[in-house]
Amino acid sequence: xxxxxxxxxKFYTRDVHTVAKELLGKLLVRKIxxxxxxGKIVEVEAxxxxxxxxxxxxxxxxxxxxxxxxxxxxxxVYFTYGMHFCSNVVAGxxxxxxxxxxxxxxxxxxxxxxxxxxxxxxxxSAVEFNNLTNGPAxxxxxxxxxxxxxxxxxxxxEIFILDSPKLxxxxxxxxxxxxxxxxxxxxxxxxxxxxxxxxxx
DNA sequence: CCACGGATTGGCT
DNA sequence: GCCAATCCGTGGA
Numbered sequence: 617x618x619x620x621x622x623x624x625x626k627f628y629t630r631d632v633h634t635v636a637k638e639l640l641g642k643l644l645v646r647k648i649x650x651x652x653x654x655g656k657i658v659e660v661e662a663x664x665x666x667x668x669x670x671x672x673x674x675x676x677x678x679x680x681x682x683x684x685x686x687x688x689x690x691x692x693v694y695f696t697y698g699m700h701f702c703s704n705v706v707a708g709x710x711x712x713x714x715x716x717x718x719x720x721x722x723x724x725x726x727x728x729x730x731x732x733x734x735x736x737x738x739x740x741s742a743v744e745f746n747n748l749t750n751g752p753a754x755x756x757x758x759x760x761x762x763x764x765x766x767x768x769x770x771x772x773x774e775i776f777i778l779d780s781p782k783l784x785x786x787x788x789x790x791x792x793x794x795x796x797x798x799x800x801x802x803x804x805x806x807x808x809x810x811x812x813x814x815x816x817x
Numbered sequence: 818c819c820a821c822g823g824a825t826t827g828g829c830t
Numbered sequence: 831g832c833c834a835a836t837c838c839g840t841g842g843a
Contacts, residue, residue, distance in 0.1 A: 670835070672835080695828095698834090699826075744840090754836090826834105827833105
């Protein structure tokens with residue numbers, strides 16, 4: 617297998633929907649000390665600040681959402697429901713306020729560490745394994761991503777995404793987004809068909 | 818199997 | 831004061 621390369625800045629500075637679809641199948645990597653936690657991205661949602669009422673950036677810049685106004689290539693982490701963190705990949709140009717929410721990944725490497733991060737124990741059941749990273753807050757829990765990771769440069773060494781061959785269109789499906797109350801009809805959730813780590817089918 | 822609601826903080830009005 | 835880009839346990843069918 618050819619060594620995979622880290623996605624460059626220019627991958628992220630394109631249109632948010634292109635970035636969202638092309639992130640499918642790529643490998644999210646979190647480096648903790650000498651360990652690498654890796655997961656294949658299988659489900660994402662695009663949020664487009666200028667036209668999308670559900671985007672955090674729709675109402676303009678605030679202390680909370682300012683990372684999302686960066687140019688593409690940064691990690692936007694937000695805290696929600698009083699207990700969960702969710703990760704987004706900022707996409708597009710400076711001040712667009714666009715990002716891709718990472719909704720589900722398939723565990724690839726560092727599974728022992730993910731298991732401990734999420735369940736505080738080493739041995740887990742098959743059901744727990746399937747629940748390791750199949751939701752936006754579950755990814756953050758398993759990968760140890762929280763407030764201090766907000767604004768991380770994805771072209772750096774702590775958190776980055778490795779390239780992989782582009783998926784053909786017929787492996788990708790689109791649907792409306794999950795868990796939102798505004799702009800509910802926009803079909804901006806993209807996922808790999810039939811993957812068993814999707815947050816929903 | 819599915820539907821419902823509680824947990825619990827902080828951003829914004 | 832309201833309520834969220836969620837998750838999980840409970841309880842009924």
